[in-house]
Amino acid sequence: MRDLTAYDAILCLRCLLCGAEYAPEEVRYVCPHHGNEGILDVVYDYAAIAARVDRDALAVQPQQDMWRYLPLLPVATPALCPPLAVGWTPLVRAERLGRRVGFHDLWVKDDGRNPTASLKDRASALAMIKARELGAATITTASSGNAAAALAGMAASVGLPAVIFVPATAPEAKVAQLLIYGATVVLVEGTYDQAFDLCIEAADRRGWYCRNTAYNPYMTEGKKTAAYEIAEQLGWQVPDCVVVAVGDGCIIGGLHKGFRDLHALGWIERLPRLIGVQAEGSAVLHDAWQRGTDEIRPIVPRTIADSISVGVPRDRLKALRAVRETDGVFVTVSDTEILAAMRELARLTGVFAEPAAAAAWAGARRAIADGLVHKDERVLVLVTGNGLKDIPAAMHAVEGHGRIVRLPPSAALEEWLAQTEE
Numbered sequence: 001m002r003d004l005t006a007y008d009a010i011l012c013l014r015c016l017l018c019g020a021e022y023a024p025e026e027v028r029y030v031c032p033h034h035g036n037e038g039i040l041d042v043v044y045d046y047a048a049i050a051a052r053v054d055r056d057a058l059a060v061q062p063q064q065d066m067w068r069y070l071p072l073l074p075v076a077t078p079a080l081c082p083p084l085a086v087g088w089t090p091l092v093r094a095e096r097l098g099r100r101v102g103f104h105d106l107w108v109k110d111d112g113r114n115p116t117a118s119l120k121d122r123a124s125a126l127a128m129i130k131a132r133e134l135g136a137a138t139i140t141t142a143s144s145g146n147a148a149a150a151l152a153g154m155a156a157s158v159g160l161p162a163v164i165f166v167p168a169t170a171p172e173a174k175v176a177q178l179l180i181y182g183a184t185v186v187l188v189e190g191t192y193d194q195a196f197d198l199c200i201e202a203a204d205r206r207g208w209y210c211r212n213t214a215y216n217p218y219m220t221e222g223k224k225t226a227a228y229e230i231a232e233q234l235g236w237q238v239p240d241c242v243v244v245a246v247g248d249g250c251i252i253g254g255l256h257k258g259f260r261d262l263h264a265l266g267w268i269e270r271l272p273r274l275i276g277v278q279a280e281g282s283a284v285l286h287d288a289w290q291r292g293t294d295e296i297r298p299i300v301p302r303t304i305a306d307s308i309s310v311g312v313p314r315d316r317l318k319a320l321r322a323v324r325e326t327d328g329v330f331v332t333v334s335d336t337e338i339l340a341a342m343r344e345l346a347r348l349t350g351v352f353a354e355p356a357a358a359a360a361w362a363g364a365r366r367a368i369a370d371g372l373v374h375k376d377e378r379v380l381v382l383v384t385g386n387g388l389k390d391i392p393a394a395m396h397a398v399e400g401h402g403r404i405v406r407l408p409p410s411a412a413l414e415e416w417l418a419q420t421e422e
């Protein structure tokens with residue numbers, strides 16, 4: 001099964017704006033009629049896929065990473081899969097966290113357990129294959145941090161040079177990841193949105209392969225594997241709701257695609273409602289959703305959750321469709337709620353999430369409080385990145401909430417133990 005892929009089951013790449021259809025060899029990134037706005041969706045012949053693979057075949061598939069789903073992925077050359085084990089991250093029942101809010105069927109999937117510690121590895125791994133299939137000499141991306149770290153790590157694993165555009169404000173740990181993997185780092189004195197445009201221009205001029213979120217149609221295809229895992233790890237009994245943080249909208253669009261694939265194949269009976277969580281200071285998609293339009297009003301974003309700090313969400317159409325077509329909702333959370341969610345998630349599940357990832361739990365809490373989710377429902381919170389990526393944010397989260405004792409290394413221990421209960 002390792003050599004079977006969905007590449008020859010691709011019917012076309014279809015523009016979300018005009019519906020124009022292209023063969024995979026015909027276009028590299030976006031619909032030529034619509035510039036950077038012409039995001040493409042990869043359309044498959046599900047009957048062809050279903051003829052080759054089913055749930056039973058997967059059940060005996062020994063590969064414990066995202067490549068177990070190669071028969072559903074648009075990969076032409078499986079031999080080019082990066083060697084790092086991406087995906088098949090733990091999905092655990094969160095009993096104590098659930099009890100805190102009166103829910104008994106609450107689950108957490110920890111995608112911080114990927115090789116570079118975020119869900120972005122799923123997309124970057126696929127980008128690496130595409131770049132090598134095309135024989136590109138260099139790969140590039142713009143990122144608020146995690147997509148960059150993921151690309152730098154995947155590039156290092158196969159020895160392909162990477163050039164990364166990140167805002168100069170990216171957390172230090174993420175920049176450290178880029179540098180340690182040997183990527184060339186362009187620190188843009190501006191926003192992620194500006195880095196995005198610079199990267200596309202550089203890629204155009206130099207012929208580099210560009211991984212930019214949304215612009216590159218295959219990133220959704222990598223991220224959709226998280227939905228496959230949620231379904232398979234839960235024995236194909238999908239949650240009623242999946243809650244995830246949203247910046248550009250590519251992850252939530254990827255989840256939607258993944259669940260739609262499984263539904264089209266007849267492997268799941270229904271799609272979960274998708275709940276998109278945005279930071280109050282970066283709530284462009286929430287705003288468009290509330291106004292019932294696809295037109296966004298760009299902003300200058302402000303939130304501690306750097307990974308979802310996005311003023312011009314690039315995957316707006318896929319994100320808005322994901323929520324609308326699954327009868328889902330968007331909710332917003334404040335930075336204070338995000339910091340509280342970091343603590344609560346860590347203390348009641350043992351999962352240490354970066355601010356953007358913890359925003360999903362903050363959003364789940366908000367949805368529960370607003371009566372948007374029922375206490376008998378099965379709810380899954382997708383943790384998208386690891387907390388070690390942003391130590392200052394974690395220290396901020398525990399200000400006034402940490403137990404810490406300072407002791408001189410002498411008789412003081414006796415004294416302290418005497419005052420302290422067992």
Ligand SMILES: *Cc1c(COP(=O)(O)O)cnc(C)c1O
Pocket residue numbers: 118119120146147213245246247248249250251252307308354356357384385386
């Ligand atoms: C990128 C990212 C998100 C948001 O994903 P989008 O595709 O931009 O919506 C959420 N959490 C983390 C940790 C991320 O790195």
Ligand SMILES: [Zn+2]
Pocket residue numbers: 015016017018019020031032033034038
């Ligand atoms: Zn078009």
